[in-house]
Amino acid sequence: MSIANKLARAELVDMIPYQSARRLQAGNGSFNSKIWLNANEASGPGIYQVNSDCINRYPDFQPDNLLNAYSAYCNLEKSQILATRGADEGIELLIRTFCKAYQDNILICPPTYGMYAISAENHGAGITKVPLIDCQLDLAGLKEHVGKVKVVFLCSPGNPTGNLLAEDQIKSAIEMFADSAIVVVDEAYIEFSPEKSAVAWLDQYPNLVVLRTLSKAFALAGLRCGFTLANNDIITMLSKVIAPYPVPAPIAEIASSVLSEDGLAQMRIRVQETTILRQQLITWLSEQTWCSKVYSSDANFVLFACKDKDEIFNILAEQGILIRDQSKQLQLNSCLRISIGSEREIAILKQTLTNALTDITSPVAEK
Numbered sequence: 173m174s175i176a177n178k179l180a181r182a183e184l185v186d187m188i189p190y191q192s193a194r195r196l197q198a199g200n201g202s203f204n205s206k207i208w209l210n211a212n213e214a215s216g217p218g219i220y221q222v223n224s225d226c227i228n229r230y231p232d233f234q235p236d237n238l239l240n241a242y243s244a245y246c247n248l249e250k251s252q253i254l255a256t257r258g259a260d261e262g263i264e265l266l267i268r269t270f271c272k273a274y275q276d277n278i279l280i281c282p283p284t285y286g287m288y289a290i291s292a293e294n295h296g297a298g299i300t301k302v303p304l305i306d307c308q309l310d311l312a313g314l315k316e317h318v319g320k321v322k323v324v325f326l327c328s329p330g331n332p333t334g335n336l337l338a339e340d341q342i343k344s345a346i347e348m349f350a351d352s353a354i355v356v357v358d359e360a361y362i363e364f365s366p367e368k369s370a371v372a373w374l375d376q377y378p379n380l381v382v383l384r385t386l387s388k389a390f391a392l393a394g395l396r397c398g399f400t401l402a403n404n405d406i407i408t409m410l411s412k413v414i415a416p417y418p419v420p421a422p423i424a425e426i427a428s429s430v431l432s433e434d435g436l437a438q439m440r441i442r443v444q445e446t447t448i449l450r451q452q453l454i455t456w457l458s459e460q461t462w463c464s465k466v467y468s469s470d471a472n473f474v475l476f477a478c479k480d481k482d483e484i485f486n487i488l489a490e491q492g493i494l495i496r497d498q499s500k501q502l503q504l505n506s507c508l509r510i511s512i513g514s515e516r517e518i519a520i521l522k523q524t525l526t527n528a529l530t531d532i533t534s535p536v537a538e539k
């Protein structure tokens with residue numbers, strides 16, 4: 173037995189880490205040789221410059237330029253914002269702050285984002301599951317766990333489901349847990365329907381936390397920058413747990429520039445273009461005989477079920493087009509997810525499937 177295996181917390185020995193799209197494809201070709209539609213990233217590079225004048229100094233705990241910019245964007249006080257290394261760090265902080273290891277539980281509503289469970293496992297928090305029903309909350313199911321969980325993770329728009337949760341149901345969940353749990357609304361994709369954000373409810377609900385990221389609509393997944401939004405007493409508590417210099421100065425600088433007026437305008441154009449491509453892809457998928465169900469989407473990806481998901485996945489993979497297999501998620505056993513890349517990338521994906529799957533003797537192909 174290795175020294176690591178002998179000394180580590182026993183539950184980590186067989187634990188499988190988060191199978192990110194990047195990890196699953198590690199070593200499998202460079203960015204340029206493949207079409208990456210598996211991690212809900214935006215397509216196309218941004219052009220940014222950083223000033224290295226003060227790089228010999230530690231950054232501020234929460235860089236002022238960044239907090240000012242995000243505060244203006246989300247309409248909250250700086251005291252209600254914590255900048256983190258991606259929204260993923262916010263998830264981890266919430267669990268470490270509110271769950272006592274080997275005692276407290278989080279609640280998740282699968283199918284949902286995988287990092288809630290991974291972070292809980294890493295910390296030794298228990299995981300209670302109340303599955304979605306038709307991609308919406310099961311309020312009666314949630315009610316049974318009031319008083320038995322510390323942090324409830326809701327994802328709206330959901331990943332990998334794609335749809336927004338009904339506003340009145342999110343509110344009911346927050347109210348139900350008002351005295352006993354933090355209710356986290358993960359808004360990683362909220363830029364695709366900004367009017368549906370729960371941020372405006374923070375004044376009303378002291379147990380509400382909203383998670384945000386620059387990784388999706390802002391096209392900065394490589395930057396690792398996210399935000400936890402909540403009332404000041406929660407932010408103060410999380411600030412005791414987070415690392416002392418969580419946001420590197422160059423990251424704060426780039427992030428601030430995408431949150432400028434120009435940067436926001438570009439983001440909104442990207443969102444519009446993505447939404448058009450997404451609707452076209454949904455229409456196309458629903459016309460394909462091999463596709464048995466297309467889920468509605470309020471985000472930058474489309475989830476669909478197929479008669480033979482391995483065949484579809486492999487046809488694309490052989491041509492260097494990477495999408496995400498979601499079949500291991502509860503209720504999604506024949507489902508795949510396509511991130512909306514560029515117009516060209518989506519066109520290549522459609523053409524590849526059409527070439528491989530259209531029976532050339534059929535009358536449809538002769539049109």
Ligand SMILES: *Cc1c(COP(=O)(O)O)cnc(C)c1O
Pocket residue numbers: 212257258259260261285327330331358360384385386387393396397398
């Ligand atoms: C991508 C994603 C995140 C993580 O965002 P990062 O800021 O890149 O850590 C969090 N939640 C959901 C639902 C996501 O899809």
